[in-house]
Amino acid sequence: MRRIVSCLALLLALATAGYAAQGGNNKEPLKIKSDTLNTDNEKKTATFEGKVVARQGDMTLYTDRLVVTYSGPNNEVSQVEAFGNVRIVQEERQATGAHGIYDPKQARIILDGNPKVVSGEDVVTGRIITYYVNEQKSVVTSGPKERVEAVIHPGGKNVGAKP
Amino acid sequence: MHNFNNFKRFLGVLAVVASLLVIATIVFRMQQEVAPKLSVRKLPLQVDVSLHKFHYTETKQGIKRWELTADRADYNKQADISYLSGVQMVVHGAGGLGELLITADRGEYNNGTRDIALIGNVRGKSNKGYGFSAPRVNYVAARSMLQTSERARLTDIGSELEGTGMEYYTQTRKFRLLKDVSAVYRQGGK
Numbered sequence: 001m002r003r004i005v006s007c008l009a010l011l012l013a014l015a016t017a018g019y020a021a022q023g024g025n026n027k028e029p030l031k032i033k034s035d036t037l038n039t040d041n042e043k044k045t046a047t048f049e050g051k052v053v054a055r056q057g058d059m060t061l062y063t064d065r066l067v068v069t070y071s072g073p074n075n076e077v078s079q080v081e082a083f084g085n086v087r088i089v090q091e092e093r094q095a096t097g098a099h100g101i102y103d104p105k106q107a108r109i110i111l112d113g114n115p116k117v118v119s120g121e122d123v124v125t126g127r128i129i130t131y132y133v134n135e136q137k138s139v140v141t142s143g144p145k146e147r148v149e150a151v152i153h154p155g156g157k158n159v160g161a162k163p
Numbered sequence: 164m165h166n167f168n169n170f171k172r173f174l175g176v177l178a179v180v181a182s183l184l185v186i187a188t189i190v191f192r193m194q195q196e197v198a199p200k201l202s203v204r205k206l207p208l209q210v211d212v213s214l215h216k217f218h219y220t221e222t223k224q225g226i227k228r229w230e231l232t233a234d235r236a237d238y239n240k241q242a243d244i245s246y247l248s249g250v251q252m253v254v255h256g257a258g259g260l261g262e263l264l265i266t267a268d269r270g271e272y273n274n275g276t277r278d279i280a281l282i283g284n285v286r287g288k289s290n291k292g293y294g295f296s297a298p299r300v301n302y303v304a305a306r307s308m309l310q311t312s313e314r315a316r317l318t319d320i321g322s323e324l325e326g327t328g329m330e331y332y333t334q335t336r337k338f339r340l341l342k343d344v345s346a347v348y349r350q351g352g353k
Binding site for chain 1: 320322336342
């Protein structure tokens with residue numbers, strides 16, 4: 001039992017620690033490409049649609065629709081919300097889900113809609129995957145129908161490597 | 164007596180001939196005088212009225228919507244279009260959105276529809292800090308919309324947005340970029 005818990009903790013750390021780079025990246029410019037853009041001055045939102053690709057530092061997000069919310073006198077990005085076929089890639093790590101929210105102020109990424117984190121051959125799934133960027137930790141939450149599942153390969157080639 | 168009558172006839176003919184000579188001289192001199200030169204510049208073809216320092220204000224229910232100023236406006240009555248040079252357009256925003264100042268090398272103001280084509284080096288700058296630029300922008304009066312099918316660039320505090328094809332609604336300041344969008348957001352607004 002202790003071994004399973006240790007393995008799970010290791011996997012979670014490995015599977016999501018890659019996004020720790022986000023802590024260093026969140027002052028990097030956020031660059032977005034898409035087919036179309038709609039802005040709403042009242043709501044302070046910019047909605048990118050169609051083959052959206054967003055890059056910040058070495059992290060790249062792909063999705064169908066991305067809503068950037070900004071606020072304050074300097075128009076700081078306060079939230080980035082992705083809808084549909086969300087895929088976050090950093091080096092060999094990849095997180096997917098139907099919906100994702102990045103909150104730069106709280107340095108937190110929340111993925112839901114069958115979220116999955118894949119690092120090499122290791123896979124974690126649950127109802128919601130939340131990654132706290134500054135603490136470099138993640139919480140995988142189970143739901144009534146979606147239990148947390150982890151597939152780990154202790155002897156795999158990624159052991160000891162920081163995903 | 165006969166000689167006296169001949170002399171009177173001779174004097175009468177002489178008077179008539181002298182009068183004719185005087186009239187002919189006057190007419191000849193009048194024709195010799197040079198016509199005065201026109202003091203105004205000849206208007207180009209297809210221009211019925213040319214105005215300098217043109218200014219037009221569009222209001223709706225007593226509220227200014229936009230103002231159009233040009234160094235010169237040449238009005239073509241047949242086309243009902245004023246061809247403008249040195250164009251400035253000020254769009255007054257509703258609900259405290261501030262003013263948007265647009266400049267262009269030249270423009271075409273359609274008097275019927277009140278649409279304006281802004282052509283050449285079109286730049287918009289708001290007093291709220293954002294702006295745009297494009298080679299050509301049309302103002303569609305019925306929709307209070309600035310529209311272009313060309314590449315447009317928008318800047319705001321902390322962001323730069325580019326795309327091909329733009330629709331910019333001046334009363335709400337909402338805008339759309341229609342394709343090939345690229346955007347950069349800089350944290351800290353720098």
